[in-house]
Amino acid sequence: MNPLAAFFAALMDLPERPMRWAQQRLSGGRLGWVFVGPNLAIFAIFTFLPIAIDFHYALTGGTQLLPADRPFVGTGNFSSLLACTDYLDANSCTRDLFWHGIWNTLRFVLFQVGLMLVFSLLTAVVLNGKIIGRGFFRAVFFYPVLLSPVVVALIWKWILQREGILNAWLTAAGQPTTNWLLDGSWAFFWSVFVSIWAHMGFYTLILLAGLQAIPAEINEASAMDATPPWRHFRRITLPLLMPSVLVVLVLGLIRAVQMFDEVYVLTGGGPGTATTFIVQYIYKTGFADQVRQYGLAAAASLLLAGVLLVLTLVQLKGMKRG
Amino acid sequence: MFRAPALAAVLLAAGLTAAGISQARAGEIRIACYSDGNECESTAILATRFMKDNPDIKVTMNQMSFKAIQESLPVQLAAGQGPDIVRTTDFGPIARYMLDLTPYLKDAPYWESSYGPVLDWMRTGPTDHGIYGLMTQLTISAPIVNKTLFDQAGVAIPKAGATWDDWAAAVKKVQVATKIPFGMVWDRSGARFAGPALSMGAKFFTPDGTPAVVDDGFKAIASRLMTWSKDGTFDRDLWVAAGGGYRDGFPDFQNGRAAMYLSGSWQLARLDKQIGDAFDWVIGSAPCGPGGCTGMPGGAGFVALKDSKNPADVAKFLDFLAQKPVYAEWMVMTSNVPANVQLQKESLPFKLSPAGTAAMKAFVANAALLSPLSYRLQGAPISRPIFGAMTDRVSQAMSGQMSLDDAYARITSDVADAVAAFKK
Numbered sequence: 001m002n003p004l005a006a007f008f009a010a011l012m013d014l015p016e017r018p019m020r021w022a023q024q025r026l027s028g029g030r031l032g033w034v035f036v037g038p039n040l041a042i043f044a045i046f047t048f049l050p051i052a053i054d055f056h057y058a059l060t061g062g063t064q065l066l067p068a069d070r071p072f073v074g075t076g077n078f079s080s081l082l083a084c085t086d087y088l089d090a091n092s093c094t095r096d097l098f099w100h101g102i103w104n105t106l107r108f109v110l111f112q113v114g115l116m117l118v119f120s121l122l123t124a125v126v127l128n129g130k131i132i133g134r135g136f137f138r139a140v141f142f143y144p145v146l147l148s149p150v151v152v153a154l155i156w157k158w159i160l161q162r163e164g165i166l167n168a169w170l171t172a173a174g175q176p177t178t179n180w181l182l183d184g185s186w187a188f189f190w191s192v193f194v195s196i197w198a199h200m201g202f203y204t205l206i207l208l209a210g211l212q213a214i215p216a217e218i219n220e221a222s223a224m225d226a227t228p229p230w231r232h233f234r235r236i237t238l239p240l241l242m243p244s245v246l247v248v249l250v251l252g253l254i255r256a257v258q259m260f261d262e263v264y265v266l267t268g269g270g271p272g273t274a275t276t277f278i279v280q281y282i283y284k285t286g287f288a289d290q291v292r293q294y295g296l297a298a299a300a301s302l303l304l305a306g307v308l309l310v311l312t313l314v315q316l317k318g319m320k321r322g
Numbered sequence: 323m324f325r326a327p328a329l330a331a332v333l334l335a336a337g338l339t340a341a342g343i344s345q346a347r348a349g350e351i352r353i354a355c356y357s358d359g360n361e362c363e364s365t366a367i368l369a370t371r372f373m374k375d376n377p378d379i380k381v382t383m384n385q386m387s388f389k390a391i392q393e394s395l396p397v398q399l400a401a402g403q404g405p406d407i408v409r410t411t412d413f414g415p416i417a418r419y420m421l422d423l424t425p426y427l428k429d430a431p432y433w434e435s436s437y438g439p440v441l442d443w444m445r446t447g448p449t450d451h452g453i454y455g456l457m458t459q460l461t462i463s464a465p466i467v468n469k470t471l472f473d474q475a476g477v478a479i480p481k482a483g484a485t486w487d488d489w490a491a492a493v494k495k496v497q498v499a500t501k502i503p504f505g506m507v508w509d510r511s512g513a514r515f516a517g518p519a520l521s522m523g524a525k526f527f528t529p530d531g532t533p534a535v536v537d538d539g540f541k542a543i544a545s546r547l548m549t550w551s552k553d554g555t556f557d558r559d560l561w562v563a564a565g566g567g568y569r570d571g572f573p574d575f576q577n578g579r580a581a582m583y584l585s586g587s588w589q590l591a592r593l594d595k596q597i598g599d600a601f602d603w604v605i606g607s608a609p610c611g612p613g614g615c616t617g618m619p620g621g622a623g624f625v626a627l628k629d630s631k632n633p634a635d636v637a638k639f640l641d642f643l644a645q646k647p648v649y650a651e652w653m654v655m656t657s658n659v660p661a662n663v664q665l666q667k668e669s670l671p672f673k674l675s676p677a678g679t680a681a682m683k684a685f686v687a688n689a690a691l692l693s694p695l696s697y698r699l700q701g702a703p704i705s706r707p708i709f710g711a712m713t714d715r716v717s718q719a720m721s722g723q724m725s726l727d728d729a730y731a732r733i734t735s736d737v738a739d740a741v742a743a744f745k746k
Contacts, residue, residue: 063415063744065400268563270563272723289707290707290710291415291707292396292415293743
């Protein structure tokens, strides 16, 4: 054995003695805690402690930042957020911006996740087939995933703004121009579109992996039986792809509920509040408004966490069934 | 055996390094600064001279964006990790962290006589007589006019005493004649909205000092703004596009898309450099209404912070900047209207083009028209939430998300909410 290899072997042997000692003294699964301990400590400091602090802020009011200086208000922040005469009309709520955020987020989730699933699936099926330049197209669809959300939003802002590339093309083609980011409906449409464009590649990749995991003999048997393509897709491919679809659905849902960066840079949440989502409300209330209401922001973030928890439980249940 | 002491040494070294980053050393002044034009750069030049005369004091300038200061400073200060001096426009939220320089100043009455009207902006109320910082400029909002477009349209620029309706009619004529997209553009800012509101007779406070934003004067300008935004006189895009916050109207004016731009004196250097001879521009007189012909005063200031380890050095540096000859030199370097009342009466040798020099004179002339209420509003600790509520809600009304009456109700409740949060 050369000296370097011997050195590393000796180095690897170093933990043996203390481990043997620990094994002898810590029986009945207690050794497991030794291994899990450091990770748990990191979790406790960076996850559980912030959650506990978040609860403290949610139950206290005022504009003071230090927890000790904040007066206890009980569930005041939650009841303020949830005070509405008609939940379907954000303008009837005490915290109208919170409810605009809620409804915009729900609409966004519905359109963005639904459309992205459909387009990702179609793209994955096409890219799974024997097409010319398959590798190139796979790279093309995945490329936007590599870009920072801010870069994505800035690129599309240059295209869509009042004097942007799209309007320049329309003008050159003699067509009327539109203020794409100043009309509420158009701004919402482009928020959904840009988000799908940016993230579709990632979900396509998951579905592509799922498609490639389907045993070839099943497809061959189906081909020998002359199963029509649509029937093959509906009865064979889709059921076998369901675990991957479920992963895409849940990851997409969680990402969509948390949407902030791209849309914030693209539209700023406007026009008015047409593209203000719940995370932007939390950011604005806690960190950007002139009067920083940390308690309200914390309460809103806990409500959002509740929604995400439900989505995660649905995923776990779905996976168990799968 | 040697591991524990080694680990302790590493931790100690890391701790000392962190402390070195966050806390000033003896004789060091750390300034968190943002520039409208070249304020930080010119302060750094003056700081170099100050350090030559005071070799035991080191001034460190950390330049950052306005947004970074606005968003991170209150958190830094609450954590006791703030700088010694910060340049900001937003004094209310950091009032409790400000350092009263009075005990450290050799000649506090000089500060009162030279900077009296703006010292109140950093104070918490009428019983507070502390000196907390130095205004780095006095800004005055006023209409900036594209004279070339007015000349092309054959329309006379409204003179002093012209009302907002006169201005709207004039810019509309220019807009139609020259086929530009908008007659006027205003920065998306509560302070910009407040000037016209004051001119239309808005009071903003009840006689006992309680904020009361929506009154007949306020409604008069808000309803006009809605009309102008609907008929295309006003650039509503700028106000409606953003979900919230400040938006700069300068690019629209610079590109000749509007005949009039409601902004302020802090744009002078930019106007002078970036427009150059692309078109002729002049500063108009503040449009009038039943409440007078006022714009809004404002500006940024260097504020001393009480967590400073070197308060005497901080006071010494700010006192150096506040001295009349240094302050005059500073204003010339930055092309700003001086906050020093004596210098306002003098003609400073600004290095501006003839148009810039004329504009500076016009801004100073507009300073004389500022109403006392405009100073009071600017200095009120609650002014920023008032400004934020005004722009956000009026923008929502412009975008068609709510009626103007709903916007009034929301402005009232937003301000009441902010006042309640402040009191908790």
